[in-house]
Amino acid sequence: MTTLTPPRRRPSGPRPTTGVHALTSAAPQPRPPHALPARMRPAEPTPRTTPTGAVGPASTAFAGLTYDAFDALGAASFWAAALRVDVQAGATSARAELAPSADAGLPAVVFRQVTEGRPLATPLHLRLTTTDLEAESRRLEHLGARRLGTATDRTLRTRTFADPEGNAFDLVAA
Numbered sequence: 001m002t003t004l005t006p007p008r009r010r011p012s013g014p015r016p017t018t019g020v021h022a023l024t025s026a027a028p029q030p031r032p033p034h035a036l037p038a039r040m041r042p043a044e045p046t047p048r049t050t051p052t053g054a055v056g057p058a059s060t061a062f063a064g065l066t067y068d069a070f071d072a073l074g075a076a077s078f079w080a081a082a083l084r085v086d087v088q089a090g091a092t093s094a095r096a097e098l099a100p101s102a103d104a105g106l107p108a109v110v111f112r113q114v115t116e117g118r119p120l121a122t123p124l125h126l127r128l129t130t131t132d133l134e135a136e137s138r139r140l141e142h143l144g145a146r147r148l149g150t151a152t153d154r155t156l157r158t159r160t161f162a163d164p165e166g167n168a169f170d171l172v173a174a
Helices: 020-025 072-083 133-143
Strands: 047-049 055-057 064-069 095-097 108-113 126-130 146-153 156-162 168-173
Touching: 064 072, 072 095, 072 108, 072 133, 126 133, 133 146, 133 156, 133 168
Parallel strands: 064 108, 126 168
Antiparallel strands: 047 055, 095 108, 146 156, 156 168
């Protein structure tokens, strides 16, 4: 005849903080990177050569904006006129770029053609400032922008427009 032993009950109250019971009741600690399998270890930085010739870890820097457009040349022409810069020579409806301008304070802006809609819907839009909100609003509308709305936040007056392709941008009174 077999005798059944009742299961052991855990003692009530606080868990011990020392001894073998403390080790089993502690929360699991993350493993250091060298203890992880190779496929789970963080990647080592890719070495690169700096302009001075020194080799160091790879870095990332902001290089400009890429703008998806149904007509790259048309969108670039609108933004060039709006920002008072030129479109670089050789622009086509497939790819266009705004000419660099230190006066406009622009990063590189490249327009590329998409043929089946934009792959991503991005809430990011450009914000322009002006010293004459009324005159600049009229000028942008003459270029093909469509006014979407006006907002006033404390003393900041903002108008939201859509460019000819329907992308929103803000015009803010400086």
